[in-house]
Amino acid sequence: AQSVTQPDIHITVSEGASLELRCNYSYGATPYLFWYVQSPGQGLQLLLKYFSGDTLVQGIKGFEAEFKRSQSSFNLRKPSVHWSDAAEYFCAVGADYGGSQGNLIFGKGTKLSVKP
Amino acid sequence: GAVVSQHPSRVICKSGTSVKIECRSLDFQATTMFWYRQFPKQSLMLMATSNEGSKATYEQGVEKDKFLINHASLTLSTLTVTSAHPEDSSFYICSARVQRDTQYFGPGTRLTVL
Numbered sequence: 544a545q546s547v548t549q550p551d552i553h554i555t556v557s558e559g560a561s562l563e564l565r566c567n568y569s570y571g572a573t574p575y576l577f578w579y580v581q582s583p584g585q586g587l588q589l590l591l592k593y594f595s596g597d598t599l600v601q602g603i604k605g606f607e608a609e610f611k612r613s614q615s616s617f618n619l620r621k622p623s624v625h626w627s628d629a630a631e632y633f634c635a636v637g638a639d640y641g642g643s644q645g646n647l648i649f650g651k652g653t654k655l656s657v658k659p
Numbered sequence: 660g661a662v663v664s665q666h667p668s669r670v671i672c673k674s675g676t677s678v679k680i681e682c683r684s685l686d687f688q689a690t691t692m693f694w695y696r697q698f699p700k701q702s703l704m705l706m707a708t709s710n711e712g713s714k715a716t717y718e719q720g721v722e723k724d725k726f727l728i729n730h731a732s733l734t735l736s737t738l739t740v741t742s743a744h745p746e747d748s749s750f751y752i753c754s755a756r757v758q759r760d761t762q763y764f765g766p767g768t769r770l771t772v773l
Contacts, residue, residue, distance in 0.1 A: 579764070586665070586752050587703075587764040633702060646693055647754075647762060649702045 545570045547636050549650035556624050557658045564619040564653050566634030575637030576617040577647065578608055582630045590632075593617065604628070629657045661687050663755050665765035672743055673773055680738045680768045682753030688733035689755035693762065694726075697750040709736040743772045 546569045556562055568574055575594050579587040591602025598610040608619045617634060631654050635647040662685040672678050682692055690711045695703040707728050708716040715728035725747075727739040740747055748771050754762040 577761075584750075584767070584769070586663075586766040587754075589761065589763065592761060646705050646708060647703075648705075651702045 545574075545636055545648050547634050547648055547650035549632075549634055549653050551653045552651070553654045553656065555656040555658060558626050559623050562619075562621045562624045562628070562655070564632050564634075564655070566617045566619065566650060567615050568617060568634075568636045569615065570636055573612075576608075576610060577635040577637070578602065578606070578617075578619050579633045579635060579649075580604075580630045581633065581652075587633065590619070624655075624657055626657045626659065629655055631655070661755065661757050661763040663753065663763050663765040665753055665768050667768060668766060669769045669771075671771045671773065674744050675742055677739055677741045678743055678770060680740075680751055680753075680770075682736045682738070682755070682765050684734045684755045684763075687755070687757060689757070690733060691756040692730060692736040693754045693756070694728060694736070694738050695752045695754065697752060697767070699750075703752060706738075740770065743770070745772045748772045 548567045550565050577592045578590040580590050581587050590606050591600050593600050593610045601607050606621050608617055610617050631652045633652045634650040664683045666681045692709040694706045696706050697703050705718050706721045709728045709730040711730045711733050717723045725741055730736040750767050750769055752767040754764040756762050
């Protein structure tokens with residue numbers, strides 16, 4: 544069965560510091576991978592996605608993620624964090640393609656706090 | 660980007676009443692929409708998949724008679740929580756699939772059942 548693991552429940556970084564949020568997935572075939580961000584009381588905003596091709600994908604707000612098949616990982620990175628990046632981040636894998644619904648399976652999320 | 664709206668954003672109701680939540684794709688058509696439920700500090704759990712013009716597909720453990728889903732048009736799906744109880748209080752989020760399984764999410768609806 545497909546699954547997504549985000550090992551870090553809560554991360555705190557200083558403003559201006561670099562950031563890496565970890566995501567590991569379990570999926571039998573080539574996965575479709577996503578990172579979403581959720582601000583308190585809000586829905587999810589798509590940051591970036593990987594379907595195929597270049598394993599380093601660029602997203603909005605200066606985020607990037609790298610797909611590493613050998614490690615079953617899709618870690619999210621940002622070189623310099625801004626206070627406005629404080630939010631909950633969810634990694635997700637697209638499940639059951641080939642005529643099925645294509646629903647997403649989410650990790651449990653990583654809460655990012657940013658220190659001034 | 661694609662915009663998905665939800666209405667209402669917050670609703671408080673008495674136990675035993677029914678509540679309808681609307682999910683609209685504003686600038687695109689969506690044959691497939693999804694309904695998720697999110698408990699405090701938890702991830703999103705898929706409740707059901709809503710397909711335009713056909714019956715919704717419910718995930719295991721989700722009562723289809725309690726959570727009625729209607730996808731009457733390519734831009735609107737509704738979730739009705741029937742005979743709501745306090746344990747139904749949650750954050751409900753819908754999404755619409757655009758292409759290649761990219762989903763755009765609504766802002767969510769906070770349901771509180773007294």
